[in-house]
């Protein structure tokens with residue numbers, strides 16, 4: 137007799153650790169990857185301005201998709217008929233899909249949230265859609281997402297404890313139902329820890345979510361408008377309390393210095409729209425901080441975006457040319473800045489892994505922070 141499988145085929149192991157710092161290896165149905173890892177965001181099935189070939193070239197092993205956006209358009213049927221999300225978007229690596237709970241509560245015209253789920257009208261065509269913990273898992277299984285996130289209620293930064301407590305409790309009820317709804321055990325399902333900035337709520341959420349035995353855990357509800365020191369405080373307190381032998385994911389964070397601080401607390405996975413959003417706006421993330429290429433200061437500057445960067449864009453193009461492209465609204469401008477930015481983030485994580493391996497992370501963290509103008513965040 138075989139036991140019913142309750143764990144995903146997505147495996148994770150800590151391969152090296154020292155004083156709370158950790159290196160890990162994650163196996164997914166679409167290949168393995170080393171952690172800490174940065175996951176580029178491809179909300180609508182595209183990491184904005186990048187071809188999948190470019191993502192491979194940059195060494196990206198895992199990208200994000202968003203259930204809400206993909207269900208709104210092109211719709212679940214199209215993706216299913218096209219052979220699942222990987223095949224539809226032609227991405228051979230791993231995919232983590234966010235449930236879209238955050239978008240349901242922020243973007244959609246929300247009709248009603250009950251214990252059962254959320255009824256909303258699509259922001260795209262007004263179509264009425266009903267999200268329940270069960271059907272959100274079912275949708276992600278139809279996508280074939282390597283890592284699925286359950287439907288949760290993520291309140292904005294708010295000082296009202298009762299609102300945060302209610303969202304935390306609903307998230308727990310929904311987590312239990314999500315876990316029961318799983319059918320495809322090759323795919324991983326993570327639990328999301330809520331509780332805002334209230335210690336006792338975070339702690340309760342963490343303990344009760346871990347009891348349910350998910351394949352990994354995420355700190356949710358951070359980077360939602362709270363002051364940076366408060367976010368750091370939460371990550372410093374709660375990351376070390378997350379299960380040691382499972383992946384720890386800090387949702388939606390963040391700038392390079394946020395990532396470094398979270399890595400120091402033992403976080404393994406990050407996602408953020410910053411590289412591509414800033415890229416589209418013409419802001420480059422560099423070792424010195426933010427560089428607003430559009431600025432007139434750079435109109436005759438022959439230097440690359442970042443003098444210490446070895447990406448294809450920095451090896452070839454000047455600030456002056458990229459500034460011209462942005463001002464002339466040439467589509468190449470946002471593409472070039474986005475390429476540099478994503479290279480910067482993926483390279484930062486590669487450096488982080490190398491320094492953890494070599495035992496020199498603390499010095500690297502210190503050097504990076506002192507050379508980075510945090511005032512420009």
Ligand SMILES: [Zn+2]
Pocket residue numbers: 441442445446447448449450451476477479
């Ligand atoms: Zn570069």
